[in-house]
Amino acid sequence: MSLKYIDNARKILCIGRNYAAHIKELNNTAPAQPFFFLKPSSSILKPNDGPFLVPKGVVVHHEVELAFTLNRTLKDLSPDFSAEEALECIEGYALSIDMTARNVQDEAKKKGLPWSIGKGFDTFLPLSNFIPREKIPDPYNAELVLKINGEVKQQDKTDLMIFPIHKILSHMSAIMTLEKGDLILTGTPKGVGPIVPGDKIEAYIKVDGEIVEEIKFDAEQKPGPYEYKEI
């Protein structure tokens, strides 16, 4: 069961700009509504399946995030869908890193192009083992930590989310049917920054100071013909 949730996810949806201090650090504007994008299943890096691959010419940023999976199909939820109702729909959680090719994304933003390439390279979605929901009784009382070479880069509580899970679900489900098993990432706190080949990455999710799950891997240069150049 601890990795089965990965095969069960028909789609992977990620909320953008859901922590105020992260919006500020990238000079972005805060969204009036949650916006989201898709990551391909081929970008998943399972635990102990490392290394994480940095494509040539790409500035990769780490974004540590709380993810959850659904235990039912959700469609056209009303805007007053409640926090309590939302928790009932969660099958469990995962620790995740929404790796982002920042220079590829910046070019896409400037040119009005999709984000799929900048978010979708192979290994750009490191995931932890499945976390049963009892282990995170309150998804806003969890701490996300990411370290590079032993140095803390991101460390914040999930109570800093701008759009809570029930708002995310009512918004998304009115646009596209959310299916049992779908995996949803809830946004990253401040502290995003580059990962380069040779780096050792560790991420943790903690509840009341205790580690619930962790991810560990090394970064290497991606082999193959790809090299990013702005054109």
Place this chain on the structure above:
Amino acid sequence: MSLKYIDNARKILCIGRNYAAHIKELNNTAPAQPFFFLKPSSSILKPNDGPFLVPKGVVVHHEVELAFTLNRTLKDLSPDFSAEEALECIEGYALSIDMTARNVQDEAKKKGLPWSIGKGFDTFLPLSNFIPREKIPDPYNAELVLKINGEVKQQDKTDLMIFPIHKILSHMSAIMTLEKGDLILTGTPKGVGPIVPGDKIEAYIKVDGEIVEEIKFDAEQKPGPYEYKEI
């Protein structure tokens, strides 16, 4: 088998701006490299599963396209991957319509946001039955036709593609692993335009004047709470 290809597609990838006259009609610039985006599996509208749903406040445009599925995994193909090698990797074809919420997409382009919402509403990917590859011996000798209420809106040959299938595959596979079953849409010719509730849509793919497959459905207003408003 005729619909099994739909369940086998782990991801759905769509090329943008692959026909010169379509790039011109939307005042876009031609890409130096193919760019692509993902559509969610929840957006698929199977044959005879209509209606197609127009979200409130949304200007939906039809984009009729040739789609194909892969019979193997492709990763890090070199830029000189050949047309002949590409044809070997095709399991079969489908007629598809890449429905696009044009005003949602225009706002996303202006603000540098992802395209996932504008491309991903439920029913935004009408698909035909599977087309065995023998029925389209040359993917550049096919004709795409789309009619609304009996009037022809799009009608062009696939030989007008800017990036042929082998270039699409070498580019995509160097970014993300393409898996057996993945569904790839090759872009739309000119003539895109709005669909409104009440419209009757028909699309055809023809080879040497003979219909190979067709899609037919009606458009209705999407129920539920969603209404698009630019903010």
